[in-house]
Amino acid sequence: MTTRPTGKLAYLSEPERVEMREYEVPEPDPGAVLTEVEQANVCGSELHIWRGHHPEVKEGVLGHEVLCRVSELGAGVETDYAGEPIAAGDLIAPAYYVTCQRCHSCQRGQFNLCQNAYENWSKPPEEPPHFHGTFATHYVVHPDQYFYKVPEGLDPSIAAGANCALSQMLYGLDEIGVEYGDTVVVQGAGGLGLNTVAIAQERGAETIVIEGIDGRIDRARAFGADHVIDFREYDTVEARAERVRELTGGVGADVGVEVAGVPDAFAEGIDLVRDGGRYLEVGNVSPGQTTEFDPGSLTRAALTIEAVVRYQPWYLKRALRFLERNAEKYPYEDLVDARFDLEDVDEALAESDSRGVTRAALRPTTPE
Numbered sequence: 001m002t003t004r005p006t007g008k009l010a011y012l013s014e015p016e017r018v019e020m021r022e023y024e025v026p027e028p029d030p031g032a033v034l035t036e037v038e039q040a041n042v043c044g045s046e047l048h049i050w051r052g053h054h055p056e057v058k059e060g061v062l063g064h065e066v067l068c069r070v071s072e073l074g075a076g077v078e079t080d081y082a083g084e085p086i087a088a089g090d091l092i093a094p095a096y097y098v099t100c101q102r103c104h105s106c107q108r109g110q111f112n113l114c115q116n117a118y119e120n121w122s123k124p125p126e127e128p129p130h131f132h133g134t135f136a137t138h139y140v141v142h143p144d145q146y147f148y149k150v151p152e153g154l155d156p157s158i159a160a161g162a163n164c165a166l167s168q169m170l171y172g173l174d175e176i177g178v179e180y181g182d183t184v185v186v187q188g189a190g191g192l193g194l195n196t197v198a199i200a201q202e203r204g205a206e207t208i209v210i211e212g213i214d215g216r217i218d219r220a221r222a223f224g225a226d227h228v229i230d231f232r233e234y235d236t237v238e239a240r241a242e243r244v245r246e247l248t249g250g251v252g253a254d255v256g257v258e259v260a261g262v263p264d265a266f267a268e269g270i271d272l273v274r275d276g277g278r279y280l281e282v283g284n285v286s287p288g289q290t291t292e293f294d295p296g297s298l299t300r301a302a303l304t305i306e307a308v309v310r311y312q313p314w315y316l317k318r319a320l321r322f323l324e325r326n327a328e329k330y331p332y333e334d335l336v337d338a339r340f341d342l343e344d345v346d347e348a349l350a351e352s353d354s355r356g357v358t359r360a361a362l363r364p365t366t367p368e
Contacts, residue, residue: 011060031144036138037137038066040364060121064133065160067092068094074143148316168195171315173280184255188211194335237271244272256280281306
C-alpha cells in the first residue's frame with residue numbers, strides 16, 4: 001500500500017485563535033485537482049473571518065487568495081475552465097468558491113451569488129479532504145470550482161492575487177460602468193483600492209484616492225493615482241467632499257468606490273459623487289456593523305448604488321490576462337509587502353489587521 005504524504009493547515013477554532021493541524025494528503029476525487037500551495041495572501045475578507053465578523057464562516061481552515069501548483073488530477077480533469085490542457089506541475093489560480101449550476105442564483109446566471117458557493121470552503125479540518133482553505137501546504141480544487149492555468153512568464157507572486165482582489169474589482173467596475181473620461185474616487189488604498197486604481201487608469205478614468213496611512217498613500221501614487229486626499233489633513237466628511245469637488249470642477253466624482261471596509265465610508269460616499277453619479281459598494285462585507293445614513297440625500301442626488309460580492313468566475317481568466325499585459329506597468333511586485341512562513345500565520349494576520357502591511361503572503365514549506 002502506497003503511503004500518502006502529510007500536509008499542514010491553519011485552522012481557526014474561534015475568533016483570533018488559529019491552530020496548526022497536520023493531515024494525510026488525500027487522492028483527488030473525480031473532477032477534482034490536488035495542488036500544493038505556492039503562495040497564499042491575507043485578504044481583508046480573511047481578517048473579517050479571523051475577527052469573527054463573517055456572517056457565514058465562524059471556524060474552519062483559513063485562506064482563499066492563492067496560487068497553486070498541480071500535484072494530481074482527478075479522473076476526467078484534462079483542461080482548465082478555458083480549455084487549456086493541464087498537467088501535474090502547472091501553476092493554476094482557482095476561484096475560491098464553487099458554482100453549483102443548480103440553485104436559483106446559478107439558474108439566473110448569477111454564479112457569483114451561488115447559494116452553495118461556500119459548500120467546500122473553510123470547513124472543519126477533520127472533514128475530508130481536510131485541505132479546504134489555502135493557508136496550508138496543500139489545497140483541493142473541487143468539481144464545479146473554476147480554475148485557470150497561469151500564463152507563462154507571469155511572476156507567480158503577482159499571479160497569487162488574481163483570484164480575489166483583481167477579479168473582484170474588474171467585475172465590480174464593469175457592473176458600475178467605469179468609462180473613459182470618468183472621475184473615480186476610491187475610498188481606501190489596500191489591495192482592492194490599488195487594483196481599482198490600475199483598472200480605472202487602463203480605462204482612461206481619472207482617479208482620486210482617499211487614504212490616511214503613509215505606506216498606502218505611497219503605493220496609491222505608485223499605481224498612478226492622479227490625486228490623493230489624506231484624511232489626516234482633510235479630517236471631516238465635509239472637508240473631503242469639498243476637496244473632491246475642487247478636483248472635479250465643483251461637481252463631484254462620476255463614480256465612487258468603497259473598498260475601505262468601514263461602515264462610515266459608505267455614508268460618506270454619497271457626498272463624494274455628483275448628482276446622477278454611481279457608487280460601488282464592495283468593502284463592507286460584515287452584516288451588523290451599521291452607520292447613520294441619510295436616504296433623502298441619496299434620492300435628491302439620484303444616485304445609482306451597486307453592491308457587489310465575489311465575481312462571475314470567468315473574471316478570473318480576465319484578471320490573469322490583465323496581469324499578463326500590465327504587471328510591468330504597475331508595481332504589482334510591491335503589492336505584497338510582507339512575507340511569512342505558514343507557521344507564522346498569527347503574526348501575518350495581526351500585522352495585516354493593524355494595517356502595518358498592505359498585503360501579507362504565506363509561503364508554506366511542504367513536510368518531507
